[in-house]
Amino acid sequence: MDNHGSYKSLINIWILLMFLTVVTVGAAQFDFGAWNVPIALIIASVKAGVVALHFMHLKHEDGLTWVFASYPLFLLFLLIAFTVTDMFSRVVN
Amino acid sequence: MSQEQEKNYLENGEGFASWFFTVDHKRIGIMYLWAIGVFFIIAAIASFLVRFEHLTPGQTIMTAHTYNVLFTLHGSMMVFLFIVPGVAASFGNFLIPLMIGAKDVIFPKLNLYSFWLYLLGAAVFMIALAAPADTGWTFYTPYSIESGANVILITFGIFILGFSSILTGINFIVTMHKLRAPGMTWDRLPLFCWAAYATSLLQVLATPVVGITLLLLIGERFFGLGFFDPARGGDPVLFQHFFWFYSHPAVYIMILPAMGIISEVIPVFSRKPIFGYKAIAYASLAIALISFLVWGHHMFVSGQSKLINVIFSVITYAVAVPTAIKVFNWLWTLYKGSIELSTAMLYSLAFIFLFTIGGLTGLFLGALAADVHLHDTYFVVAHMHYVMIGGTVFGFFAALHFWYPKMWGRMFDEFKAKIAFVLIFIGFNVIFFPQFILGTLGMPRRYFNYAPEFQSLHQLSTYGTWIGAAGFILMLWTLMRPLPGKAPGNPYRSLSLEWSMDSPPGTFNFDEIPTITEPVYNYGTKIEEES
Amino acid sequence: MGFFDVTSKVLKSIAYPSEMVPSIDTEDDGHHHFDHETEHSGAKLGMWLFLATELLLFGGLFAAYAIYRAKYPDMFQHGSQSLNVVLGTVNTVILIFSSLTVAIAVKAIQENRIKLVKIMLWITIICAAIFAVNKYFEYSYKFNLGIFPGTDIFYSIYFAATGVHMLHVFIGMAVLGVLLRKVYKGKYSKDNYTAIEIGGLYWHLVDLIWIYLFPLLYLVG
Amino acid sequence: MNWLPVSASTFAPGVDFVLWLVTIISVISCILIGFLLVYFVIKYRRKSDNDQTPAITHDSFLETLWTVIPTILCIVIFIYGYVFYDQYTTTPKNAVEINVTAKQWLWTFDYSNGKKTLNELYVPIGQPIRLVMQSDDVLHSFFVPAFRVKQDLMGNRYTYINFTATKEGVFDIYCTEYCGTAHSNMLGKVHVLSKEKFASWEDGSAKKVQKASSNLPPAEVGRQLYSDKGCVACHSIDGADGVGPTWKGLFGKNRIFADGTSILADENYIKESILYPGEKIVEGYGPVMPSYKGLLEDSDITAIIEYIKSLK
Incomplete structure (x- = not known):
């Protein structure tokens, strides 16, 4: 049976997540121009990664679970990459 | 307990409830088989009428609107109610646990719920027929937003069916990971299981995208969301992207299990190990992965950008290669074999030939310049049916005959079944081969009316449906009337695990979980030097 | 089995939706054919696969967001600025907190601390309810301003994404509610907690999706 | 029988080349596979239940062969498909x-x-x-x-x-x-x-010139216009219901409109409906017809009216 981490470590993770939320909201107060979205997405991904690894115990799962957890991300990337590429390469010469 | 063990799964419980609430994977498989059989027949009748309409140009027996409704009914029913859940859910359910040496799938109850969801989705779909859709099975926007038909209900039905598909896929994947008998390593896994595994992956990962797409389409009709409606600043091509992101992998959801079936049938009736086991197994996986990358080849003339067209064309040819490899592997399994032309074998051999034609005509459509001419003509219709009928349905029929003794515990009349095969084979080719020529000549698909110069080819195609229908009825007739006497446990001397038990199997499949020590296709006693 | 039994079984399965939760309880219908460890790891693997499908379900919305944001930057700028960042932030905090409580609940059941499990599940469900109430206020405020799905593409994405997410919140609440009821019935222990663990996984996914939706919709205007 | 339509543009020969190329490849492959299939089935048919068969499971040479050859063919087909497509999608300067x-x-x-x-x-x-x-x-x-x-x-x-x-x-x-x-x-x-x-x-x-030389009766000209100008898409001439009302028996009939009013269908009503179709919508039909103002000359309209009159 898997029995990982302690209550304290869970709460520490939570504090980290709260901190990152503050950072997200804070960062939104400044205008980084084209970097607004990437910055927001990077912070969100760090948060998501922390939730997945610690709250969802992905850290302790086997390789198979990692494959199933990450493959949809790849597909999502494909879906977005191809559709966006299409949308912005339609200029006709 | 021992009393119960002696009963086979068909005898274990009688009446409606003993089936409807069963968690026995074999009974669930049989129920799927009945359900998809019914929908197949309804959809086939629709196509029969559609073809009949084409006996003459202009109105023959129905109005243009009825025609549009019927081809939509035929397409959507065949795709969503028959062929996608078809082979995977029916034969997959029945066979996977038997083949891997398990007593059931890993989530038996979930399996039952999946079946109920399937029925629920089908029911919603049927209710929608009160104002049947005339959008084509592709539901392209903005026509599907504006059409007066019951598009919301029908797409909601498909949404539910999608969930059934996803849950079945999850069930199979986890079952194959967790419940393989000791010694049933991945390189001893029957190829049908490999195919079912790849299929399940596609079901799990592709279906949600069509789910959200149809949900958004419903939102378009309810709220006017505008994502897919040019009048509201949306983009109809985006709908097509989302739709084909699912529907191209769905083509492989349809064909992969059939490939798995004939990979089982051919070695048994050639008494040879399957040629290139690993190549076929990995090709299944490769197809499952690459098939996510080629959806745009359905959209070469849709207004997609030129760059994306070129990219998709390249990747499309990449997916052609593993498919070609499979065909040659099946072919070479026959080499120096001891070939018995049973009905199941005939269907499998026909699969190889017809699927080859289907695949080769795909090469036309993948080529950008040629596709500009052929897109949305009868060529596409013919190509698709060579893959879906010549491939999937022939594979499905092969399975019906091959596992018939195992499923029902009886044998059938091989002679009549072979006559039925000949009729179906001839009928099929007479229906669809002329359509290739119609297509290259420029006859568009989904046309109620057509120019008089196309009439002779259209008529030929319609006559084919009569031959095919006769064959299909004869096949049903034969299968519905089994020969007297009990079928032996292993009538074909197969080495696969499902034949190692009585026909039909007992409720719990195996009294004791077997231990596997040999490769699954260990035919061939004459040892030759390996190259 | 006659007609009556069939009807009663159907009615029962409707009346007790908890029966619809995948069969991962040990007191199953005697069809038990594999050991506990297989069941546990199998259920988790199945759940991860299901989460994969959920992610791709939202994938369509994320793709639509990416495209239309790039196509109509001004519309997204205006729309985003009209959303209530405070409510959004509060909801983010609530969801992250509820994620913590679920994680604690899973940890607690592994140590057989049933009482803690109950408290944590209760808090989680209450958090979910508060989230829903906040969302209700947000929606009705927008409706009062005459903003509906379909007003423009930004609001369509906003309502579609948060709406589908809301649906998941409700499903999550239902799942947690069923689990809580079973905890009260004493069904779970340190030897049998798979259901709580995979229910928790589902709830974390609801949180994960929101972690992305929040900045994309509310912040990066 | 000819399997391709007439070739009437600069792009057509390129497409036809690709079609021929793939057809030749396909026919050869099909014959090869079909021949081998039938040949194996006959040559290696089961002679007795105890036939001895060899355990051939792979053959590196063959497998390489049938991986490499299809790959090369695919690349060739792709290239030709791309080259002609590229020409087609590139707009000439003097277009x-x-x-x-x-x-x-x-x-x-x-x-x-x-x-x-x-x-x-x-x-x-x-x-x-x-x-x-x-x-x-x-x-x-x-x-x-x-x-x-x-x-x-x-x-x-x-x-x-x-x-x-x-x-x-x-x-x-x-x-x-x-x-x-x-x-x-x-x-x-x-x-x-x-x-x-x-x-x-x-x-x-x-x-x-064409008109002057045409000495067809107006109803005949109207019949021609009926199919040439797209009326046929929505209006039947045999009484069948379509997107728009049928023309059969239309002339002289009392028309009831969506707003409840009605009028006798005479020449002026038909002319108005052709030029300003949104003015009077017949009950049960949508306001979907486009205006033909500027697309038909008066003599055309007269011909169409004559044609409608002839449809009793």
Whole structure:
């Protein structure tokens, strides 16, 4: 049976997540121009990664679970990459 | 307990409830088989009428609107109610646990719920027929937003069916990971299981995208969301992207299990190990992965950008290669074999030939310049049916005959079944081969009316449906009337695990979980030097 | 089995939706054919696969967001600025907190601390309810301003994404509610907690999706 | 039997080349596989139940062969497909633009000189043409088999087709994207004219000449217009219900409109309905008909009215 981490470590993770939320909201107060979205997405991904690894115990799962957890991300990337590429390469010469 | 063990799964419980609430994977498989059989027949009748309409140009027996409704009914029913859940859910359910040496799938109850969801989705779909859709099975926007038909209900039905598909896929994947008998390593896994595994992956990962797409389409009709409606600043091509992101992998959801079936049938009736086991197994996986990358080849003339067209064309040819490899592997399994032309074998051999034609005509459509001419003509219709009928349905029929003794515990009349095969084979080719020529000549698909110069080819195609229908009825007739006497446990001397038990199997499949020590296709006693 | 039994079984399965939760309880219908460890790891693997499908379900919305944001930057700028960042932030905090409580609940059941499990599940469900109430206020405020799905593409994405997410919140609440009821019935222990663990996984996914939706919709205007 | 339509554009030979190339590859592969299939089945048929068979499970040489050869063929086909497609999608510098608008179930062509035609596209031979296309409603697709060109049309965005006609004559236009009830009646014609004929068509003299020489009765001319101008897509002549009311027995009948009023269908009513179709909507039908103002001359309208009169 898997029995990982302690209550304290869970709460520490939570504090980290709260901190990152503050950072997200804070960062939104400044205008980084084209970097607004990437910055927001990077912070969100760090948060998501922390939730997945610690709250969802992905850290302790086997390789198979990692494959199933990450493959949809790849597909999502494909879906977005191809559709966006299409949308912005339609200029006709 | 021992009393119960002696009963086979068909005898274990009688009446409606003993089936409807069963968690026995074999009974669930049989129920799927009945359900998809019914929908197949309804959809086939629709196509029969559609073809009949084409006996003459202009109105023959129905109005243009009825025609549009019927081809939509035929397409959507065949795709969503028959062929996608078809082979995977029916034969997959029945066979996977038997083949891997398990007593059931890993989530038996979930399996039952999946079946109920399937029925629920089908029911919603049927209710929608009160104002049947005339959008084509592709539901392209903005026509599907504006059409007066019951598009919301029908797409909601498909949404539910999608969930059934996803849950079945999850069930199979986890079952194959967790419940393989000791010694049933991945390189001893029957190829049908490999195919079912790849299929399940596609079901799990592709279906949600069509789910959200149809949900958004419903939102378009309810709220006017505008994502897919040019009048509201949306983009109809985006709908097509989302739709084909699912529907191209769905083509492989349809064909992969059939490939798995004939990979089982051919070695048994050639008494040879399957040629290139690993190549076929990995090709299944490769197809499952690459098939996510080629959806745009359905959209070469849709207004997609030129760059994306070129990219998709390249990747499309990449997916052609593993498919070609499979065909040659099946072919070479026959080499120096001891070939018995049973009905199941005939269907499998026909699969190889017809699927080859289907695949080769795909090469036309993948080529950008040629596709500009052929897109949305009868060529596409013919190509698709060579893959879906010549491939999937022939594979499905092969399975019906091959596992018939195992499923029902009886044998059938091989002679009549072979006559039925000949009729179906001839009928099929007479229906669809002329359509290739119609297509290259420029006859568009989904046309109620057509120019008089196309009439002779259209008529030929319609006559084919009569031959095919006769064959299909004869096949049903034969299968519905089994020969007297009990079928032996292993009538074909197969080495696969499902034949190692009585026909039909007992409720719990195996009294004791077997231990596997040999490769699954260990035919061939004459040892030759390996190259 | 006659007609009556069939009807009663159907009615029962409707009346007790908890029966619809995948069969991962040990007191199953005697069809038990594999050991506990297989069941546990199998259920988790199945759940991860299901989460994969959920992610791709939202994938369509994320793709639509990416495209239309790039196509109509001004519309997204205006729309985003009209959303209530405070409510959004509060909801983010609530969801992250509820994620913590679920994680604690899973940890607690592994140590057989049933009482803690109950408290944590209760808090989680209450958090979910508060989230829903906040969302209700947000929606009705927008409706009062005459903003509906379909007003423009930004609001369509906003309502579609948060709406589908809301649906998941409700499903999550239902799942947690069923689990809580079973905890009260004493069904779970340190030897049998798979259901709580995979229910928790589902709830974390609801949180994960929101972690992305929040900045994309509310912040990066 | 011929399996390809006439080749009438500069793009067509390229497409035909690819079609022939793939056909030859396909036929050879098909014969090879079909032959081997039948040959193996006959040669290695089961002779007895105890036939000894070898345990051949792989053969590196063969497997390499049937991986490499299809790969090479695929690359070749892709390249040819791409090369001709690239030519087709590249607009020539001296291309003349024609605007195309699709609407359920009509094609409208607007020329740079202000001319406008319905369902009939006029182009000069040898002149690169660029169609700038848009739909007024749902998706349509512009397809001319003789030119081997096809492109979807949609709302809110222009799409394009380039072609140069190489043969004089009249060729079919089909709509190939399913667009509703009368999809299969959304047909048109491309008239490829010699430079001189096109010039005379452009300044309008051709039409007059043609008219003067035509001594058909007006009802016959009307019948011609009925199919040429797209009326056929929505109005039946045999009483069948369509998108619009049937023409059979229309003349002299009492028309009831959506707003409850009614009128006797006479010449003036029909003329009004052709020019201003939105004014009076017959009960049970939608306001979908486009105006033919500027698209039909008075004499055409008279001919159509005569034709309707003849449909008792």
